[in-house]
Amino acid sequence: MEMIFVAPPAPGRLEDLKRRFFVTPLQALLSLVSLAIMASLAWKLLNWAVFSAVFTTSGGPEACQAAAGACWSVIAARWRIILFGLYPFEEQWRSALACVTVVVMTVLSCIPAFWTGRRIALVWGAGTALYYVLMKGGVLGLAYVGEEAWGGLALTLFIFVTTCLIGFPLAICLALLRRSELPWISRTTGVIIDSVRSLPLISILFTFAIVLPFALPQWLQGDKLYRVILGSALFFSAYQAEIVRGGMQGVPTGQEEAAMALGMSYWQRIGRILLPQAMRNALPATINQFVISFKETSLVVIVGFFEILASGNAAYGTGEWRFAYVEVYAFIAFIYFVFVFSLSRYGGFLERRMSVGER
Amino acid sequence: MVSLLRNQKARNALLQVVYVGSLGALVLACAMIARRNLAQQGITSGFDFLYKSTGWDVSFSLLPATANDPYWWYFLIGIINTLFLGSVGLILATVVGTIVGLARTSSNELARLLGRTYVDIFRNIPLILQVFFWYAVITHLPTPRAAHQAFGMLLTSRGLYAPIPNVGGVAFAAAAIAFIGAIALPVWLGRTSRLNRPLGERLGIQLAGAAAALACAVLILAGGRLPGLPLLDFPALQGLNIKGGLRIPPEFSALAVAIAIYGGSYIAEIVRGGFKAVSKGQVEAALSLGLSPWRIFTLVRLPLALRAMLPILANQYVWLIKATTMGIAVGFTDFFMIVALTINHSGQTLEAIGILMAGFLTINLSLAAVFNRINKAIALKGNQLRG
Numbered sequence: 001m002e003m004i005f006v007a008p009p010a011p012g013r014l015e016d017l018k019r020r021f022f023v024t025p026l027q028a029l030l031s032l033v034s035l036a037i038m039a040s041l042a043w044k045l046l047n048w049a050v051f052s053a054v055f056t057t058s059g060g061p062e063a064c065q066a067a068a069g070a071c072w073s074v075i076a077a078r079w080r081i082i083l084f085g086l087y088p089f090e091e092q093w094r095s096a097l098a099c100v101t102v103v104v105m106t107v108l109s110c111i112p113a114f115w116t117g118r119r120i121a122l123v124w125g126a127g128t129a130l131y132y133v134l135m136k137g138g139v140l141g142l143a144y145v146g147e148e149a150w151g152g153l154a155l156t157l158f159i160f161v162t163t164c165l166i167g168f169p170l171a172i173c174l175a176l177l178r179r180s181e182l183p184w185i186s187r188t189t190g191v192i193i194d195s196v197r198s199l200p201l202i203s204i205l206f207t208f209a210i211v212l213p214f215a216l217p218q219w220l221q222g223d224k225l226y227r228v229i230l231g232s233a234l235f236f237s238a239y240q241a242e243i244v245r246g247g248m249q250g251v252p253t254g255q256e257e258a259a260m261a262l263g264m265s266y267w268q269r270i271g272r273i274l275l276p277q278a279m280r281n282a283l284p285a286t287i288n289q290f291v292i293s294f295k296e297t298s299l300v301v302i303v304g305f306f307e308i309l310a311s312g313n314a315a316y317g318t319g320e321w322r323f324a325y326v327e328v329y330a331f332i333a334f335i336y337f338v339f340v341f342s343l344s345r346y347g348g349f350l351e352r353r354m355s356v357g358e359r
Numbered sequence: 360m361v362s363l364l365r366n367q368k369a370r371n372a373l374l375q376v377v378y379v380g381s382l383g384a385l386v387l388a389c390a391m392i393a394r395r396n397l398a399q400q401g402i403t404s405g406f407d408f409l410y411k412s413t414g415w416d417v418s419f420s421l422l423p424a425t426a427n428d429p430y431w432w433y434f435l436i437g438i439i440n441t442l443f444l445g446s447v448g449l450i451l452a453t454v455v456g457t458i459v460g461l462a463r464t465s466s467n468e469l470a471r472l473l474g475r476t477y478v479d480i481f482r483n484i485p486l487i488l489q490v491f492f493w494y495a496v497i498t499h500l501p502t503p504r505a506a507h508q509a510f511g512m513l514l515t516s517r518g519l520y521a522p523i524p525n526v527g528g529v530a531f532a533a534a535a536i537a538f539i540g541a542i543a544l545p546v547w548l549g550r551t552s553r554l555n556r557p558l559g560e561r562l563g564i565q566l567a568g569a570a571a572a573l574a575c576a577v578l579i580l581a582g583g584r585l586p587g588l589p590l591l592d593f594p595a596l597q598g599l600n601i602k603g604g605l606r607i608p609p610e611f612s613a614l615a616v617a618i619a620i621y622g623g624s625y626i627a628e629i630v631r632g633g634f635k636a637v638s639k640g641q642v643e644a645a646l647s648l649g650l651s652p653w654r655i656f657t658l659v660r661l662p663l664a665l666r667a668m669l670p671i672l673a674n675q676y677v678w679l680i681k682a683t684t685m686g687i688a689v690g691f692t693d694f695f696m697i698v699a700l701t702i703n704h705s706g707q708t709l710e711a712i713g714i715l716m717a718g719f720l721t722i723n724l725s726l727a728a729v730f731n732r733i734n735k736a737i738a739l740k741g742n743q744l745r746g
Contacts, residue, residue: 020468027467034462034469177378184375188382195716198723200681203695203715211708214396215389298485302688309488325495333484333492340483 061320074324075331078315082331085151085311091143095154098134101127102157110346117271124165131158147225151306153335159229159307160297164290166233171240176270178245196238202299204231209303228300236293243289247282248274283354287347291340298336308332393709402706409434415704417692419608423528430701437697438718444614444693445680451619452679456626463627464634474627481624487685489621494613494689503601513594513601519612520594523605530583534576541572610691614683622679629675633668634660666737673730677723694718 021031052069057076064071075082084095105127114120135154138144150158177189196204208231213221221227251274259269279286301309309332315321316328364370394404409431416426420436421443462474481489500516501507507514511522526534545565548554554561594604637660645655684695692700698715702708 030465030467031469034467034473038469038473182371182375185378188379192382195720198677198720199716200684200695200719202684202687203698203712203719206695206699207712211702211712214708215393217392295483295485298487299685301487302685309485309491313491323499325499326492329488329492329495333488336485336488337480337483341479344483 070327071324074321074327082311082315083152085306086149094134098131098154101131152311153308156297156307160294162229163232163236167236170237174241175244193238193241201235204235205303240289243282243285247278250281251277284351291344408705408707419692433697437694441683441694444683447615448618452622452626455619455623459627460630463631478624478627481620486621489617490685493616497609497613511593518609519607520601520604522591522593525585525592526580527583530579534579537572537576541569544568544572610689614686625675629668629671633664636667637663669734
């Protein structure tokens, strides 16, 4: 007997809407309430941000204050200080180029072709060096600009990049030490990791910026910026070490035994068998940790750095634009959002891609 | 000597001694340099400073504070402020997170979209930016003269003023504990195995327990009432300022709101993950037994989701408690701020940092212990997990 399958008739527009949003009275109520919330929020937001907003600087602060909506002229007037801080005005193209370097570097390290230890180290090493030369100058005919004049987005990115650059190898070291078979080494490392993890990041930054100079000899103190970066790298590595360790635990012990049977040395086993597989297991959590630590670089504002949040405070804090704080914060929030959202989306994409591979 | 180095055991022992020894030497060297530097400034080390009076004031305190109080009292104030802000923030964030998380798991597409928009926006903006934002919003509110008014509460740039009963501090705290008991007692009575009555037939005892605890709370409030004053103290404008009522300072509200919104977006994801972890078969089994949607939710999905959520939730709570230290950005006197002020004023750097570490270790460890206990109590036992 031949069976004939007939597709049910395609539902009409109205039918479809009804099926999706109004199946039961409760569903209908939920849909209507959500719709009402979304519509009113969207309308209010659009009205504030677009329809009754002021975009040009021609009227100055006065025209802004008279308007009912957002005052984007504060951004038009102050974007340079928000993005570049106190960096010398005519050199700000260098600061901009340095930011682009960091973005390119991040994009490159998201491409799987660069995922070998050597290539990723090369990308990050070269990127950071280029950034440093661009910002600091003093060579290649670039005018010298000291760290104290760095600010805004460029400083935020620098702190993030150097934190990862120092923190990541440190994290692998800590994870290996904690996995060590020698009880005293693994236990001491465990205590270090756990105590750093239980402290708030702010207290670590504060300790490194303000307290540490007391406990260090003069020649070891260095610039406050680098001490803070060291503190934030330590914090990052304590968290990342646990992620890496989790990844290592996911590698079957048979792998290492096989490597031993082949007569590989400890470093060969770690570098060629254990770490590549562990890093693959730990990849989603690692990206998540990068996202979190990018957001947390904003905390250096508390120990007195002129990063993007502080420069934003300065942009609206002076006399004439005092009323326009919402717009400035919205602008900074948008910058953070672009970076963090794209990174976390990429993390989600990777996770899906990898789970496909495992099936 | 060379042959000793070829011996695996000797090499391991040497390695450990070198590692632990160099770490210890590093710490010791730092401590000695710090001690010498501080001694040069005329600061003696030791914990004697804890009994000296501070000479400065705190802007927000749940306990009575004056500039004559000793340092150890100030540390206590700081810890209590941190715990208070932490618990208010945690409760608010949990409420927000549960609502948004449920919206994200609901069968309604629009509700899911709404929840997802919320999470995407607030998770991707740093917490400290949100703290600054809410602080700026609150301090730009109208002056006391043009305050927003609702339900006897006043909202101004100097904070939120709420009516408060005219009751002594100790009685107020005791009443608050009794009130929490009124909520917790019925739950405990409903679950304990010490009562020899079946679980479904305990409504009477539960109600009686709740009523007794509530009566206790009312009695304590009535007994601790300050003489010669009305029961409720309403805030009111007097001259240029507001007198009476309970003032919730802008620093506190900004932090609480920011933690609730930011933490809520993370907890929403945890809630969503918990419900996603409940296998479809469980719900289908419950459906085939003919349970109503509400009972499926409370008897099947929620308990199973809670088990999946708890360990991650514990981590999130520890993180949120640590996040209260952002109070220093807007001037809320939490534990960390007291430590920072102590270092500034007394110079007892090493001791203050030690107290800070000990304090946060204690808070984190006790929170972890509580969650471990709950986790163990509700974990599926034996072979229930198989299959």
